[in-house]
Amino acid sequence: MKPTVTHWLIISLLLAFGLTFTAFTHKPSKTYESITDNIRLSYNQGLESFYQEVKDLQAEADKLAEGKGDVENIQKQFLQSRDAFKKIEYLATYYDDEFVTLFINGAPLPKVTQDDNRSISQPVGLQILEENIFSDEPDAKEIQILSKELSASVRDFLFSQKVPALYDRFVFEAARFELIRIFSLGLTGFDTPVTLRGIEESHIAMQALKDAISLYDELISSRNENLAKRIRKNFDGALNYLEENQDFDSFDRLHFLTTYLNPLYRDLLKAHKALGIETIDETAHAREKFSINYDAENIFSKDLINKFYYTEQLEEQYDDEVVELGKLLFFDPILSDKLERSCASCHQPDRAFTDGQKKSLARGFDGTVDRNSPTLLNAVYSSRYFYDLRAERLEKQIHHVLFNDKEFNMNFFQVFNRLSKSPEYAERFRNVFPQFGTNPINRYSVATALSSYIISLGSWESEFDQYVREEKDEIADEVKRGFNLFMGKAGCGTCHFAPTFNGLVPPLYQENESEILGVPDSKDPAKMQLDSDPGRYKGLLQEQFEIYMHSFKTVTIRNIEKTAPYMHNGVYDKLEEVMDFYNKGGGEGMGLEVPYQTLPPDPLGLNDQEISDLIAFMKSLTNTDLHRHTKPEKLPSFPEGSEFNKRVVGGIY
DSSP, rough: OOOOOOHHHHHHHHHHHHHHHHHETTOSOOHHHHHHHHHHHHHHHHHHHHHHHHHHHHHHHHHOOOOOOOOOHHHHHHHHHHHHHHEEEEEEEHHHHHIIIIIBBOSOOOEESSSSSSOOOOOOOOHHHHHHHHSOOOOOHHHHHHHHHHHHHHHHHHHSSSSSSHHHHHHHHHHHHHHHHIIITTTTSSOOOOOOOOHHHHHHHHHHHHHHHHHHHHHHHHHHHHEEEEEHHHHHHHHHHHHOOOTTTTTHHHIIIIIIIHHHHHHHHHHHHHTTOHHHHHHHHOOOOOBBOOTTTSOOTSSSSGGGGSSSGGGGOOOOOHHHHHHHHHHHHHGTTTTOOOHHHHBBGGGGBBSSSSSSSOOGGSOOOOOOOOOOOOTTTTSSSSSSSSSGGGGHHHHHHHTTTTTTTTHHHHHHHHHHOOOHHHHHHHHHHHTTTTTOHHHHHHHHHHHHHHHHHHHHHHHHHHHTTTTSSOHHHHHHHHHEEEETTOOOOTTTTTTHHHHHHHTOOOOOEEEOOOSSSSSSSSTTOOOOOOOOTTTTTOOOOOTTTTEEEOOOOGGGGSSSBBBTTBBBBSSHHHHHHHHHHHHHHTTTTOOTOOOOOSSSOOOOHHHHHHHHHHTTSBBBGGGGOOSSSSSOOTTTTTTGOOOTTOOOO
């Protein structure tokens, strides 16, 4: 039978429908497998290029040591080596951040090894080489030794990482970690303390990210075209800005953060999820803890850093009831021998959980404790606690305070005995810790309740936080200038890392730094001597090395407006005095003998306006909702006639 007009019409419609359907269901030409293959190939080639540059550096170092080389040539080769590293940094650090930090690109400071035979490990890698190669009097033999060590480290890394397993989620996770690294370590000059090439190197690192993510562009566009456009636009904008603004001191880090970095940090997460790629949380074991909450969309998100990473407590065990119980214990002098002192004696809510004393009062007004009282706001964000880093978990702090005869002068058995006599406390502990049956008041439950209250003392609601998160439209110009100084010329951000502004090292925020600043015992120049407190040297027995003498934990500058006096000994009453100390180069810069000072002793050269701007920025980090922290109206009661019913909320001093 011959086709009729109707038949031809039907066939035409079917063909048209088929073509239309094909157009709408067209799949992107690139596949996930081909993308990761390309990235892996590029990474392996980059590793080999880095190794070759380092071998060339070693060759130049050998020539220099033999008297045949030239300092200018080795400086040039060193910079080429660093540039080659920056091209692969985002994946290299993702695969083995610890190795890279220890042997390739860590801070140029000696450390104590973490093996059974504790010893001092001298710094190796790019940063210590930079100090030597660009010094006024380069030591050719030392440069030769350091270059050889770096070459061996990169060779080992190359052989272990050349063909790593590479999944799509690794690319996105590594890229987002690198954005934090660029912001907090690159642009601040932490990575390049001598040459201050942080902006140039950030451009190289950012270009590497763009090259990798652009391979996903077609796939992202197929899911969300506007998202793909934003990512392209912000990568291009960031690269252009870095290229056009090369001056380290004048670079507008706040503009770069809010205009490019934070939007990219958010949109790479959106792309990751839009592509249906599993996240780190979806592949983790049920009880595995990560220091970073991958779902956070902003580098200043209040949930960027996982507060439960630093505690023994699991997030699912944390609730309002355990926090409320911890709050009662915190303000209850039942924990001290004479019923006169509580945790709140030294950590008062209206002083941002400090006490306003140079050093806190000791029990019985018998002098003072050894150090100034630090704020407990955001105190949870720490791998170790106390100024000397002697407590390795938040829950361990209570042990030191409880047993100290200058503080509570108690032991756990006395505490358990007292608390169990209160029907109200007994009921609260049973409700909060039912897993302990008839023995709910124990070392774990008391420490967990107290640490839960401290965990609740988050401080991420300052004016500056709100501005950076786009919850506030504007902030004062002096605050903007102060932030840029803090993260740039003044060098503050190389020790007080954003966004915690304490010593937790980004981008993983898993390790606390301590610093030797050379803090004096007096601010009177005529009487000034190095403060005698040994600090970390006497914190843990296994860290009793000279490199930690007078070293103290880097505490947060958040809420610093409320926490005077300053430093571990409270020697300075005003922020202007603190800034003068740093501006002069710390203790060594002021003429004191400070072995192993980690603060550069060179003057910063800050003028009065710059110091004023820095202080304005620091004050902008004061939490706007401190009023929510209040004492409980009353404490749990004991049976009628008990002397314990006479105790005062917060203690009597």
